[in-house]
Amino acid sequence: EIVLTQSPATLSLSPGERATLSCRASQSVSSYLAWYQQKPGQAPRLLISDASNRATGIPARFSASGSGTDFTLTITSLEPEDFAVYYCQQRGNWPPLTFGGGTKVQIK
């Protein structure tokens, strides 16, 4: 089973600042990594698929990169609605599909 480790666990930033989130896989997942955003009481929402492809309707301030074992999600300028928990998820080697433990982006 592929283990995904996200860092940091919590990121405290102000609106307008840049957020950089990391996801590391225990073995290569090629480019088969997705990112999801989850707000309290809501289901996760797909942001990025296949390492860098923004999902429909996702603003351009969200971008992602990486391949193999190291991946990054960047939010260039945080909007108030971006404060949430972000999960990475791999589909490079499954079953099982696995998720990282999440990074909480909170208001500083």
Next chain:
Amino acid sequence: QVQLVQSGAEVKKPGASVKISCKASGYMFTSYYMHWVRQAPGQGLEWMGIINPSGGSTTYAQKLQGRVTMTRDTATSTVYMELSSLRSEDTAVYYCARDLVAGTPSGAFDVWGQGTMVTVSS
């Protein structure tokens, strides 16, 4: 619009079973695989398994093998997830989630249900 609507919250005793429904609308039901994902309170996301709504074939997470059953009803565009021998650790929000790609199980999720809270308590 594409939508997944799940059944309501459940409270069960340890050892019981729970069956959750997920009704799809706004797209061709049999064209997209469906996954189930759960989230314990304050915890991360755990993939439970996948069903092909067309043929009904399933693949389950190994840790749930023998306790989980996923089925579908093409007449009502509904998938079901039944979990048996419930224990307190099964307390979680359960989500159905549509696979991203039509016709093949890609392993990413583009549409999610609203979630169903299952509480296991004596």
